[in-house]
Amino acid sequence: MAHQIKSPLPGTFYRKPSPEEAPFKSEGETVAKGDTIGLVEVMKTFHQLHADADGILTSFEIEDAEPVAPGQVIATLD
Amino acid sequence: MQKLLIANRGEIAVRVIRAARSLGLKTVQVHSSADADMLAVRLADEAVEIGPPHAAKSYLNAEAILEAARRTGADAIHPGYGFLSENAAFADRVAEAGLTFIGPNGDIIRLMGDKAAARQQAAKADVPTVPGSNGIVADMDDAARLAAEIGYPVMIKAAAGGGGRGIRIAENEERFRGHATQASTEAKAAFGDGGIYIEKVIARARHVEVQIMGDGTDAVHYWDRECSLQRRRQKVWEEGPSAALGDARREALCSSAVDLARSVSYKGAGTVEYLYDDESGEFYFIEMNTRIQVEHPVTEMITGVDLVAEMIRIAQGGKVRPGLSPRNGHAIEVRLNAEDPANDFMPFPGVVGRLEIPEMADVRFDHMLYEGYAIPPFYDSLLGKLVVRGDDRADALARMRTALAKLKIEGLATTKPLFEALLDAPDVQSNSVHTRWLESWLESHDLSKGRPVE
Numbered sequence: 390m391a392h393q394i395k396s397p398l399p400g401t402f403y404r405k406p407s408p409e410e411a412p413f414k415s416e417g418e419t420v421a422k423g424d425t426i427g428l429v430e431v432m433k434t435f436h437q438l439h440a441d442a443d444g445i446l447t448s449f450e451i452e453d454a455e456p457v458a459p460g461q462v463i464a465t466l467d
Numbered sequence: 468m469q470k471l472l473i474a475n476r477g478e479i480a481v482r483v484i485r486a487a488r489s490l491g492l493k494t495v496q497v498h499s500s501a502d503a504d505m506l507a508v509r510l511a512d513e514a515v516e517i518g519p520p521h522a523a524k525s526y527l528n529a530e531a532i533l534e535a536a537r538r539t540g541a542d543a544i545h546p547g548y549g550f551l552s553e554n555a556a557f558a559d560r561v562a563e564a565g566l567t568f569i570g571p572n573g574d575i576i577r578l579m580g581d582k583a584a585a586r587q588q589a590a591k592a593d594v595p596t597v598p599g600s601n602g603i604v605a606d607m608d609d610a611a612r613l614a615a616e617i618g619y620p621v622m623i624k625a626a627a628g629g630g631g632r633g634i635r636i637a638e639n640e641e642r643f644r645g646h647a648t649q650a651s652t653e654a655k656a657a658f659g660d661g662g663i664y665i666e667k668v669i670a671r672a673r674h675v676e677v678q679i680m681g682d683g684t685d686a687v688h689y690w691d692r693e694c695s696l697q698r699r700r701q702k703v704w705e706e707g708p709s710a711a712l713g714d715a716r717r718e719a720l721c722s723s724a725v726d727l728a729r730s731v732s733y734k735g736a737g738t739v740e741y742l743y744d745d746e747s748g749e750f751y752f753i754e755m756n757t758r759i760q761v762e763h764p765v766t767e768m769i770t771g772v773d774l775v776a777e778m779i780r781i782a783q784g785g786k787v788r789p790g791l792s793p794r795n796g797h798a799i800e801v802r803l804n805a806e807d808p809a810n811d812f813m814p815f816p817g818v819v820g821r822l823e824i825p826e827m828a829d830v831r832f833d834h835m836l837y838e839g840y841a842i843p844p845f846y847d848s849l850l851g852k853l854v855v856r857g858d859d860r861a862d863a864l865a866r867m868r869t870a871l872a873k874l875k876i877e878g879l880a881t882t883k884p885l886f887e888a889l890l891d892a893p894d895v896q897s898n899s900v901h902t903r904w905l906e907s908w909l910e911s912h913d914l915s916k917g918r919p920v921e
Contacts, residue, residue: 399844432814
């Protein structure tokens with residue numbers, strides 16, 4: 390069953406801890422509940438976004454460094 | 468100069484539009500796609516969208532801003548604060564495009580933006596500097612030797628940092644070596660420049676700063692401000708003049724800032740920042756900001772000068788007003804941020820509900836708000852600045868209390884409860900504060916009992 394990870398916050402979504410580093414998670418990777426899958430920048434402060442279920446991350450539904458709205462789907466798990 | 472483009476957003480864009488209008492200039496407000504509804508867009512004569520929400524693609528996009536100027540026929544650009552305001556390459560490009568940049572030229576921004584070079588310039592102008600490395604430290608062993616000589620704790624700063632970013636404190640040599648290596652790596656990643664320098668930590672320092680204005684030949688000061696109340700190295704409360712300084716120290720401080728400005732033939736508005744050590748009465752240069760600052764209204768309230776209009780006038784070739792600026796009373800400013808003090812200052816982007824702004828003598832609210840406005844989450848959390856003037860500091864504190872009580876921003880969590888609590892703090896009332904006072908005070912004061920959302 391596909392599971393969607395949603396952002397609770399509005400802001401800018403980032404897949405990497407910093408521009409020079411590798412993404413937290415790649416598509417096809419196994420993730421465990423509690424793993425950090427990205428950051429949301431809200432008013433210049435950064436908040437970690439955690440997986441709320443176990444599974445295989447099949448796709449990111451948002452590009453790196455793109456705006457995100459509360460409730461928007463970030464990634465899909467299988 | 469006929470038409471001024473404002474390359475910024477939020478409350479400072481509103482402020483610049485008002486100043487431009489007072490000088491009879493037309494205004495062009497650029498904005499990101501997330502800011503189409505902002506107050507400055509509504510107030511400006513023209514508005515141009517320059518890119519997506521992310522600042523790197525809009526407010527930091529020099530190409531798009533210059534294109535907007537060309538398309539609208541703007542002949543001058545005001546950069547506000549933050550964003551491109553202290554970007555020397557941008558100032559150069561504006562000038563190369565045949566437009567007027569409201570601020571110093573690229574060379575002065577470059578010199579003062581390089582903290583190590585600025586420090587050397589200050590020393591050359593006989594402005595006292597904090598004991599530390601003379602410029603960037605290259606070799607770790609030399610750096611550790613110097614740190615021991617200065618005496619721990621020492622501060623490690625990124626040469627290319629700013630606004631409190633890239634600063635670390637080391638208590639001993641082992642920590643120093645670790646922090647210095649890390650600071651250099653991080654600065655390289657964040658700013659593309661891994662240069663670091665080191666400074667003595669002044670244990671209980673006040674942050675004092677001098678407002679200066681130069682016309683490329685002469686420079687004058689508009690007195691000092693004190694901004695010791697900071698959280699995470701961000702100022703939250705500013706006042707002026709500093710109640711900690713006597714007349715003789717104030718004169719020495721303000722003259723040193725003018726000396727520094729004159730030594731670089733400074734043009735435009737600028738702020739020379741210092742640490743002031745209460746115990747020794749010594750002040751030390753820390754950096755110079757080559758832009759208009761958030762807290763400039765403090766100075767405007769006590770001097771009656773419109774600093775933003777003044778910097779535009781100087782960019783048009785005007786001269787500084789000769790002589791010593793008059794100064795009347797004491798002013799205090801607090802920064803109303805969309806942050807929840809009851810929840811560790813969590814950002815609170817939301818929709819502005821009912822808005823009530825105090826209308827009283829000697830009270831001013833510089834802001835970007837209107838009822839129904841949705842605060843975008845993409846930028847800093849500053850909503851506005853409440854500024855009051857009193858005959859003396861006690862009078863200003865009393866007026867701030869009244870003005871804060873009358874200010875209502877419904878629908879959002881704001882930092883208003885923080886300031887209400889601070890007004891009751893005996894140390895604030897007696898001005899017994901230093902730059903690390905607020906953070907330790909916050910640890911022992913629970914602000915979660917207030918009602919943050921009105």
